[in-house]
């Protein structure tokens with residue numbers, strides 16, 4: 662039980678096959694009280710109920726600063742504190758550079774990067790007051806290798822921005838006892854990627870991965886658990902690649 666009684670907030674955690682929901686399940690198994698945030702209240706509440714009693718599900722669009730603050734306030738009111746935030750909500754668009762219009766750029770940057778800023782700002786006061794906290798930011802291998810199979814250049818840029826923001830927050834919040842780390846998943850089979858992966862494409866992609874397979878949501882959840890728990894109390898500003906060796 663690595664997160665006994667810790668209050669853990671996970672954004673974008675209602676999607677059935679997603680990394681956020683897998684992380685919520687793992688955190689709950691480790692004793693956490695989990696707050697699941699997602700766009701639809703009904704879906705977030707249902708996902709929280711799936712975890713068992715003592716968890717909460719709330720509607721929160723991470724691009725809306727007031728909604729982030731309201732969600733954090735409600736979590737503190739209902740669960741007493743906030744120990745962990747996983748900035749997981751994200752969207753991607755498979756566009757080429759000349760196809761990216763202002764609306765695409767805004768949508769992708771707003772959820773992935775602005776959302777990470779807003780939700781972090783919403784929980785930092787509670788963490789500072791406690792003198793402790795752990796924030797995990799979801800970036801992507803797309804930030805490191807300049808594009809993935811499904812993310813456009815604007816997605817790569819937003820996820821690279823997440824790494825800069827994460828490191829700056831780690832530097833600023835370290836003295837307050839708040840650690841800020843990031844995870845860079847490779848190709849993980851979720852709803853973001855799932856529909857587009859034919860069996861042939863999977864075999865082709867796996868050939869370029871030293872560990873010989875695509876990732877699953879639990880692979881990423883395990884890294885989040887490490888970064889959220891006391892196993893990583895001397896780690897901040899770090900980035901953990903969960904990609905089967907794709908970048909070696």
Ligand code: NAD
Pocket residue numbers: 672673674675676678679680681698699700721722723724748749750751752753772776799800801802845846847848849850851852853854
């Ligand atoms: P997913 O689509 O299953 O989950 C994303 C979740 O974010 C959904 O539940 C969605 O409703 C939610 N969401 C979208 N916009 C939101 C908003 N404005 N406010 C709140 N919630 C919002 O995708 P996933 O693959 O589980 O992705 C989770 C994270 O991992 C994302 O940040 C994604 O960019 C990142 N990632 C995924 C992969 C991959 O291969 N699947 C690789 C690298 C990084």
